[in-house]
Amino acid sequence: MNTREMLRPVRLLPVIFLALAAGGVRAEPVTYTLRTVADGALGSFSFYEAQVTIRLHGDTANVATETNADGGLVYVNRIGQASVTVTLGNKTVAAHFAPDQVYVRYDTESGVVGFGSPASPSYPVALGCANTFNLGGYTQDCAQSPFTLTGDAAIYATASLDNGLADSLSDPSSRSQLSAGARALPISLSRTTLLTGIAHSCPAPYTTFPYQSTMIAIASCPAKATLETDHGLFYLQDSYGFGQSAYVDGDINNFSLDHYANVGALQVEVMRRSDFSYTLRR
């Protein structure tokens, strides 16, 4: 038995503890609402840079725990009524997903959260994925946040203006840089919280192409995966994904690609009104 294998039970202790804690949560209605801007289609309605809201009404009793490839804790809620609403100008189209098409997923270790599907745990939308570019090329990695990167990649990931709540809360070393309100947010799918980040709306890694003479730019989504709704097939496929150019010359061989990407927020709202909406008494 090597050292890694010997340490595995120890590494899993927090996961076991948190899983037990999650299991002890009372059953309460919960609504997960993810809002972003994206490209795609819903039935015959093709849209480009439209407001997309994906929502799942469920119950906190159905929040389950899993582990990611590194043994980190992942919360999922697969049971509930899921819907999608797309608004483009004056036009709004809404639909309900067929059963087992989407679920809520929160990888608390990587800080990646969103809606998963049979196509991918990070599709149709994932918030907080890592995006890096170095001399080896562009890497989209929805299994880790910018904070978990090492080496050159970490230089541009630490406390970046582009990091949202999802990845910032996952990094213990950065918590001291967060406001009290941010630090107080539960890392949970069973309690009212808010998780934000760069939005990935693509079932595959984004592509890049050369931009001017020294940069790459404008990654786009090369694939689409359809999900079934009562309004026809639904998919998201970012036409222009990430706009930040990356310098490939000189010493700047690594740069965030996130700057101009669409962003999003996942609102977790446990319907226990008396706890969260109250009258100020000053």
Next chain:
Amino acid sequence: MPPYPRWPAACGQADRHIVARMPGALLIAMASLMFCCGAAAQPVTYRAQVVTDVRLDKSFYHNAALTLTFAADTGDAGPALDPSGNPVSSGVCNFASFFWITKGQAALTIESHGEVIEAAFLPNQLFVAADICAGGIGIGSYVASGLEPGYPLSFTRGSSEYYAGGNNNVFAPTFQVSGNAFSCIGYASLDGPGGACASPDGYPLHTDRGDFFVYMPYTGWQHNAMRTYSLNRGTFSAVPRVAQDDQAAH
């Protein structure tokens, strides 16, 4: 990130130097001229959305879904002016880069735990503004300093920055963007050690249902840039308004 129309050399260093030497009146004329083109007057409702903490009268809502709307007309867009009548610069570019629409009707919707609360702002408190140099857009107010583009709700970074940056048709009748959400009184003071937004508690916005406040509880501190940044995200959009919308509003 969509290929929105942009000025070819927006914020270019040469442009900044040339513009910085121009007298104020010429700047206003130029800005108005640049902004006039391509935007036929059209009724539009601008909509800013975020999940954050808000207070309306005596009721506080934690992580409520907030929607602010500003019903305006694109024909009223023009360069933003300070109280002395001078064009406003973003501080990033040395030319008048702020544009706004001050004429319009503003309203709010709070959604929290199944409850929906609506209120109308009293007149002459809010405006829609865009900084086409730094790339920001949102709904600002006249509170505090008298010109607070970051409060109650504005956006930068993300597709909002790409959209607004260098866009001479930034108040177009239809668009949807997302960005880092700021509800910040004193946005300009975020730079430097100890930079922070002022508490909104002393700067009420008045509505027909009492005073209204938007908080910004989720921020971080970036060491290398010495700047407080927002961890929250939201969306900003423009929706063409048709005649029946106006009739229903009255």
